[in-house]
Amino acid sequence: MNAKKINTSHCPRGLLKSNIFMANNSRKCNLIESDFLYFCILKDMRVELKIEGLSCGHCVNAVTTILNEMKGVENAMVSLPDLAFVEFDENAVSLEELKKAINDSEIYKVL
Incomplete structure (x- = not known):
């Protein structure tokens, strides 16, 4: 450990x-x-995601909401120009599921 x-x-x-x-x-x-x-x-994992398509406060709120509404996400903070910090329980949600949720918006893309 x-x-x-x-x-x-x-x-x-x-x-x-x-x-x-x-x-x-x-x-x-x-x-x-x-x-x-x-x-x-x-008990939680922390990741930093680089996100394409963030341009304003509305974008930040939209991605923050997408992440925080996911089961297993403890906390998500998104900031301009292109970063999201996410704490999540990897037993409840995977990193790939987090990325997919953002990419499924068709506006934002995890790089």
């Missing part, structure tokens, strides 16, 4: 007095207790 030590305040259940480790920078995690340590294990 690629883990790093973090401050317990970054963990949703951060009231622990032992060491907390996290798989990456996400603050959403499941807590697992071993004999000596607590681990904060990432």
